[in-house]
Each structure stands twice: as C-alpha cells, then as structure tokens.
Amino acid sequence: MKEKRASELIENVCCPVKSEQCLFRNCVNCADKRVTFFPYSEDIFQYKKWDTVVEQKVNSKSNDDQVVKSKVTKKNEASDKTSDFLDGFHNVMTQHMAHLGRVEHQKEASKEIQENISPEDLLVMADWSENYQCKCAEEVQSVHFGGSRSEVSLHTGIAIRKENRETFCTISSHKEHGPISIFAHLKPTLERSVLEDTKNISSFHE
Numbered sequence: 001m002k003e004k005r006a007s008e009l010i011e012n013v014c015c016p017v018k019s020e021q022c023l024f025r026n027c028v029n030c031a032d033k034r035v036t037f038f039p040y041s042e043d044i045f046q047y048k049k050w051d052t053v054v055e056q057k058v059n060s061k062s063n064d065d066q067v068v069k070s071k072v073t074k075k076n077e078a079s080d081k082t083s084d085f086l087d088g089f090h091n092v093m094t095q096h097m098a099h100l101g102r103v104e105h106q107k108e109a110s111k112e113i114q115e116n117i118s119p120e121d122l123l124v125m126a127d128w129s130e131n132y133q134c135k136c137a138e139e140v141q142s143v144h145f146g147g148s149r150s151e152v153s154l155h156t157g158i159a160i161r162k163e164n165r166e167t168f169c170t171i172s173s174h175k176e177h178g179p180i181s182i183f184a185h186l187k188p189t190l191e192r193s194v195l196e197d198t199k200n201i202s203s204f205h206e
C-alpha cells in the first residue's frame, strides 16, 4: 500500500468530508471502498505483528523458585495466505474505524451535555491509562528481574457539574479493566467534594 499512516488509510476509504456514518461503514457513498494494495503474486504473505502474551518465568532470586507471570508485548514474525491476510487487515481496519466513530460520537454527546448541563447533571469522562510499573528510589537487585516489579492501574478522568469540575486519578494494584473495576475506581470520586451535593443529582452521564 502507498499510505504510511493509519490516518491516511482511513481518509482514503472515507468521503472527503468524513462523517460518523463513513467511520461506521454505513455511508452509501464510501462503505465499499477498500485499501488498494500493490500487486503481490506470492500465495503466502510474511509480516510482523504486535502480540501481547503472558510469560512465566522462574524467579531464581527467590528462595523457592517462585514462578512469576508477566504480560509482554512483542513484535513477532507471522505469515498467512495472502488472501487471509488481506481479509484480516480489512476486518481490523473496520473495527478500528468503528472505534474512532464511537470516540467521535462520545465527543459530540459530551459537548452537547456540557452546553446544556443543569444543576442536576453530573458528567464523568474517564478512561484507563496504560498499566504503570512501580519504581523505588532505591531497589534491591531482585526487583530488576522481569515480572517481579509491581504494576498498577491508573484510572484518570474529570467530573463536571454545572458550577464546578474536578479532575481525578485513582490507582490500584488490581489490573482488571472491566465495568465492575471502573465503578470501583469511580466510587471514591463520586464521594468527593465536587459531588458533595450528590442528593441533587438526577442524571449521571458517563
């Protein structure tokens, strides 16, 4: 393909002025557009792709050869039938565009709520940061062993009322990012000062 960036790929399969419908592939004018690939005659296509895998290692520094698990993201060699690779690429791209469509939709919805926010509304915009690895000012050598360094989840966001707003960040060693975890992280935020008059909240937008 001639495009160098993901944004160029997306521009080239959407209308010149792209809408949410283009990104969701529901637009009658561009839904059938696909990325153009240079001719490729081989049956098998070789490429590199990022994979996240859980690796187990024995911590030789521990007294009982403790096994530690760690998530590692690596670029791996891969190969597929060329037609399967192209179909897979198209599917990944469609999913990514739908994600961008949802982001656009949320931005618009959030803008509308902020413009018309009432004293009874609470708008919370939050998302996960990447997991962070902890570091001590002074560390014993065994901490450098892969997998023995602790990781934490950060959940960052902003809570908006009509009269005030407050940014927040919660931290936990629990690394699940599902809906239950989101509300566990939001609980202290919902109890904080910006929300002291929570009794008056009738609408919660997230």
Ligand SMILES: [Zn+2]
Pocket: 014, 015, 018, 019, 021, 022, 027, 028, 029, 030, 031
């Ligand atoms: Zn379109």
